[in-house]
Amino acid sequence: MKKLRRGILVAIKLSLIIYALLVGAQCIVDPNYNKYGGFIAGMILPFLPEIVCKIFKCKFAFRIELLYYIFVFIALDLGICMDLYKTVPFFDKTVHLLSGIFSALVGHYALVYFKVNKAPNAFKVIFIMFFSMAIAVLWEFFEFGCDKLLGQSMQQLVSVGVDDTMFDLLAATIGAAIGGYLLIIPHFVDYLEEA
Secondary structure: OHHHHHHHHHHHHHHHHHHHHHHHHHHHHOOOOOOHHHHHHHHHHHHHHHHHHHHHOOOOOHHHHHHHHHHHHHHHHHHHHOOHHHHOOOHHHHHHHHHHHHHHHHHHHHHHHOOOOOOOHHHHHHHHHHHHHHHHHHHHHHHHHHHHHHOOOOOOHHHHOOHHHHHHHHHHHHHHHHHHHHHHOOOHHHHHOOO
16 A cells, blocks of 8 residues: 555656646747746655655655645646636646745644644744745745746736735645644544555
């Protein structure tokens, strides 16, 4: 069963990387297909679970890693590369909400790594929320960098101004609060980490 699950995760990860390479090739072939940010993120994010596990000396359970790869597919492949952010109402904010929940999980693993997981629940929720909010800010910096350095419009500043960035951060903060709360519920993390 473990080999099958590992094979599923490897196949999904490989599919995400191949799709990112196709996006990169499309950017080279068609100058109007300006999705360099999707290509860059698509080449980095599939490796994020391994990076987090090495930093925090942890191992993600199958369910967590599978949900993460599904999230990456929705956020990058459907959102950026297939333009659902621009064509489906509230798609962008839903993805930012989910990103807040996922980054809250990383914050939880940071607490475990630093042996602070036995701290009071109020501290854990506050730490997890701020950790998750910091990740949301880093993503907005990435979007800003792609806009300025690669001539993209990931932040949609021309059409909506700063509103898009602020609502993205608000959605991620709500997701962080939800994630922080879920992670202090007894046995919730145990369910996610079940073999």
